[in-house]
Amino acid sequence: MPLIRFGVSIEKDLLGKFDCFIKDKKYTNRSEAFRDLIRQELVQKQWKGNHEIAGAITLIYNHHKRELVNKLMDIQHDFGTVIISAQHIHLDHDNCLEIIAIKGSPKDAQKLSNSLKSVKGVKHGTLSMSTTGKDI
Ligand code: NI
Numbered sequence: 027m028p029l030i031r032f033g034v035s036i037e038k039d040l041l042g043k044f045d046c047f048i049k050d051k052k053y054t055n056r057s058e059a060f061r062d063l064i065r066q067e068l069v070q071k072q073w074k075g076n077h078e079i080a081g082a083i084t085l086i087y088n089h090h091k092r093e094l095v096n097k098l099m100d101i102q103h104d105f106g107t108v109i110i111s112a113q114h115i116h117l118d119h120d121n122c123l124e125i126i127a128i129k130g131s132p133k134d135a136q137k138l139s140n141s142l143k144s145v146k147g148v149k150h151g152t153l154s155m156s157t158t159g160k161d162i
Contacts, residue, residue, distance in 0.1 A: 069157045073132045080158045083126040085140050086150040090120060094147040099143070101125070105138040121149075129158065 036044075048059040069114055072079050102109060108130040115123040126134050128143075136153070143151030 048123070054090045065162050067155075069155065071162075072157055073155050076160055077161070078130060078131075079132050079135060079155065080127075080129040081135060081156040082154045083124075083128060083142060084125070084146055084152045084154075085122075085124040085142055086117075086149075087122055087145075088120045088147045089116075089122045091147045094145060097145050098124070098142060098148075101138070101141045105134065105141075106136055106161065108134045 027063070040122075044059070048056060051059065053059040061094070069079075071077075085098070087094055092127050108128050109126055111127040111131045113125045115125070126138075128138065135155075139151070139153040142148065143153075152158065
């Protein structure tokens with residue numbers, strides 16, 4: 027993709043804040059930070075619309091709660107078309123970390139994430155809303 031240069035008019039104060047922000051985030055130049063901010067907005071738009079998205083759900087739970095493990099498994103089987111991979115890590119004697127990679131409709135992904143996180147006994151859950159990388 028060819029790069030196009032363009033001028034941006036911006037208030038001095040706002041640019042100062044932007045420069046602080048990119049310094050904190052370890053960007054080496056304004057252009058890359060600016061491109062990432064635009065992509066971040068585009069990915070958010072993909073999640074709000076009907077665009078195919080990708081991402082990951084993480085869950086922390088105690089596997090000794092048998093009913094909980096069965097419930098999590100049932101839900102995952104119901105959403106088989108959205109789940110592309112799942113990894114189970116035994117953190118210690120009691121706690122498990124599950125990482126579920128997802129790809130598909132944003133609505134299904136949200137529904138799956140909410141269903142898993144709300145199961146009684148899940149200690150923590152996150153949904154990382156990312157992109158397939160197409161169209162951004
Ligand atoms: Ni485990």
